[in-house]
Every structure is written in structure tokens, then in C-alpha cells.
Amino acid sequence: MRSVIRLAARPGPWKRGPVLAALGLLLGLLMLLHAQVPDAGGLGSLVETFLPWFGLCVPVLLAGALWCRSASALIGLLLPALVWLSLFGGVLGDKSHPGGDLAVVSHNVGAGNPDPVGAARDLAATRADLLALVEITPQAEDTYEKELATAYPHHEVRGTVGLWSKLPLSGTRTVDIAMQGMAGPLAAHLSAEERKPTPRALRTTVTTGRGPLAVYVAHLGSVRLMPRGGYRTEQRDAGAQALAEAVAAERNERVVLLGDLNGTMDDRAFDGLTSQLRSVQDAAGDGFGFSWPAKFPVARIDQILVRGMQPKSSWVLPATGSDHLPVAAGISW
Structure with a gap:
């Protein structure tokens, strides 16, 4: 009952x-x-x-x-x-297609990378046409130049960012992305003199058989989750806006942006960039393509964006000793 x-x-x-x-x-x-x-x-x-x-x-x-x-x-x-x-x-599906006129790789090599020689050799083994590196310390710059010299006869470095290329480069200049001094993990490896405002973005022209290609390499400011200050993104957001303005002023119809943007393309801070450029991961990737942190990736903050080029494929490469994973893409005219 x-x-x-x-x-x-x-x-x-x-x-x-x-x-x-x-x-x-x-x-x-x-x-x-x-x-x-x-x-x-x-x-x-x-x-x-x-x-x-x-x-x-x-x-x-x-x-x-x-x-x-x-x-x-x-x-x-x-x-x-x-x-x-x-x-x-x-x-969730695989949107990649075979082929591609250019293979490009973007990697935050990590200021604290214990094996920059091994990282350089791993990256050279990808045989990418363009190789963008960010968070290059002054101590490691010579290493990357030496190890990549054979595979990449052309390269340009501005501050902590650089581009290695199999194709000729010209018209390289620094892009001001409104960084007010050096912060983040890179600062721990620099002297007081070296912590002064340092270039974190460059623009160069790659000469190809199909015409000039404008390439930007950037490392935007880090974000911080502070106990009292919240999720601090001011430096990153200012850099994203400055970078969007630089791209908007770019006269070349064909543009590639590579680098560590310290944010995902779902973040509203990048609306100025995503309104002009396509993410190769969104257009031709397989899965989310998370790149950070390397040991257990939870977000894709390393980006390859294009304008006037067709994304064909996008993938994530194995770890190199950095706290980021390299990202790669195949693009076509």
C-alpha cells in the first residue's frame, strides 16, 4: 500500500x-x-x-x-x-582538398624552447614554401638562421617575428601593432634593455610565378586571467585592431596572415580581421585544429588567414618542444 x-x-x-x-x-x-x-x-x-x-x-x-x-x-x-x-x-567533418600551390607553416617556437635546433630541423622537414616563426629570442635567432639557411635561402626577421621563404622576399617592413613594451613568457628571457618596445609584426612581399603575395607575420599580446582584474585582453585587442587596419590598407589583393594571435576566430576582438580574411582552418580544416597548449590543446590561437587565395587544406603538426603546436596549410591561387 x-x-x-x-x-x-x-x-x-x-x-x-x-x-x-x-x-x-x-x-x-x-x-x-x-x-x-x-x-x-x-x-x-x-x-x-x-x-x-x-x-x-x-x-x-x-x-x-x-x-x-x-x-x-x-x-x-x-x-x-x-x-x-x-x-x-x-x-567536425574533413573539408580539405588535395593539392595547393603553396604550403605555409606558422609556429610560435617558444621563448623557453629547450631545443631550438631540433625545432628548426622539424620545421624544415615540412618542406613548406613559407615558414613563419614568432617568439624568437635574440639568443635563438642565430640558431634558426643557421639551421634553416639551406632549405630557406630568403628570410626576414623583425624583432621577435620572422619569415623564412623558398621564394624571394622584398619590401619588408615592421608593422606597428601597438605593443607597449615586452610582456609574457618572452620577457623572462630578455635583459632590461631588450624589454623595450620590440617589433612583433612584419609585412613583406613574396615574389611568385603568379605575381606578388603580401605576407604578414604577427604575434599579438598575451591575455591574462587575473584574480581581481578578470580576463585581461587590452594589449591583444589593441594589436588586433592595428593589424586589421594594416590589412585594410594593403593594396595587394592576395594576402596571407600567419602567427600567434592569442585568440580564436570566434572571439569578437578579431571581427576586424575576419571581415577581411578567411581562416584556412574554418574553410579547409579537419576538426578544430587546436594548437595550444601543446601537451593538451584546448584552443586554436595560432592562425593562418588569407585573402585572394583559396584554402585547400589545414592541419596541425607534431610538437617541437614549444608550448604551441605548429599549424600548416595548403593554399592555391
Whole structure:
């Protein structure tokens, strides 16, 4: 008799799990309206940087809904599931195509890389036509020049960024990306004199058989998650804006941007760049292509963006001793 009473008093499947149903709806609205999240303290950028990982909440809530046998919670999960698929479902497939006129590689070689010789040799082994390196310390610059000289007869270095090329380079200049002094892991390897404002971006022209190609190499400022200051992105955001202005003023129709931008292309801070350039990973990648941190990548902050060129393929290369993974792409005219 008591079991019958308990069964009758138990809420029906539509009344169970109201908290789970509410959480599912909130999760879906957060992903759907992520661009409306205020950026005070960098909150909006933080949400957008790790937006793909919000999808992991769906199976957790699903398990809870099944355990509670809650029909309302299951219905509430439809919104976040559909929103995540609409945002990232296309990333899951392989969009790459064979071929490509140029192979390019971008890598933050890491100021604390214990084996720059090995890193240089690994990168040379890719046989890429263009090889962009950032976070080059003064101590390691000679190493990269020596180890890459045979495979890449042309190279230009400005400050902590450089481009090695199999094709001739000309018109190289520094791009001011509004960095106010050196910060981040690179600073620990520099003297007080070397910590003064240092170039972190360059622009050069690559001479090809199909005409000139404008190439930018950049290393934007680091972001910091501070206990009291929030997610600090001011230096990075100022650099992104300056870089977008430089690209907007570029007269060459064909442009490639390579480097560590310290942010994902979902981040609103890069709207000025993504409105002009295409991400090769989004257009021709296989999966998310996460590049940082090297031991357990959770975000793609190393980018290859193009204008006037056709992305054919995009992939991530094995670790080199840096805390970033190299990223590579095949592009065509």
C-alpha cells in the first residue's frame, strides 16, 4: 500500500528535473547569444574563446535527465544541442582538398624552447614554401638562421617575428601593432634593455610565378586571467585592431596572415580581421585544429588567414618542444 502511495505521489516525467531543464535552456541561450555577453573584464572574449567546449555540458545534462527520467529536461536539451551543431557541426567533418600551390607553416617556437635546433630541423622537414616563426629570442635567432639557411635561402626577421621563404622576399617592413613594451613568457628571457618596445609584426612581399603575395607575420599580446582584474585582453585587442587596419590598407589583393594571435576566430576582438580574411582552418580544416597548449590543446590561437587565395587544406603538426603546436596549410591561387 505504501509503495502505491509513493508511486502516486511521485511527480510525472514532465514535472521532474526542472533545474536540469532550466540549465539546458540557459546553456543554449548562452551559446546562441554569446555575442551579447558583456565584455566587461574580458568576459565576452573568455566565453567565445572556449565556446566549443560548452558542448561538453550537453551529455552531462543528458545523463542527469535520463537518471531523473525527466521529459522536460530532455526537451530543454534540444536548444543547446541544436545551437552547438549549428555553430560547430561543420567543423567536425574533413573539408580539405588535395593539392595547393603553396604550403605555409606558422609556429610560435617558444621563448623557453629547450631545443631550438631540433625545432628548426622539424620545421624544415615540412618542406613548406613559407615558414613563419614568432617568439624568437635574440639568443635563438642565430640558431634558426643557421639551421634553416639551406632549405630557406630568403628570410626576414623583425624583432621577435620572422619569415623564412623558398621564394624571394622584398619590401619588408615592421608593422606597428601597438605593443607597449615586452610582456609574457618572452620577457623572462630578455635583459632590461631588450624589454623595450620590440617589433612583433612584419609585412613583406613574396615574389611568385603568379605575381606578388603580401605576407604578414604577427604575434599579438598575451591575455591574462587575473584574480581581481578578470580576463585581461587590452594589449591583444589593441594589436588586433592595428593589424586589421594594416590589412585594410594593403593594396595587394592576395594576402596571407600567419602567427600567434592569442585568440580564436570566434572571439569578437578579431571581427576586424575576419571581415577581411578567411581562416584556412574554418574553410579547409579537419576538426578544430587546436594548437595550444601543446601537451593538451584546448584552443586554436595560432592562425593562418588569407585573402585572394583559396584554402585547400589545414592541419596541425607534431610538437617541437614549444608550448604551441605548429599549424600548416595548403593554399592555391
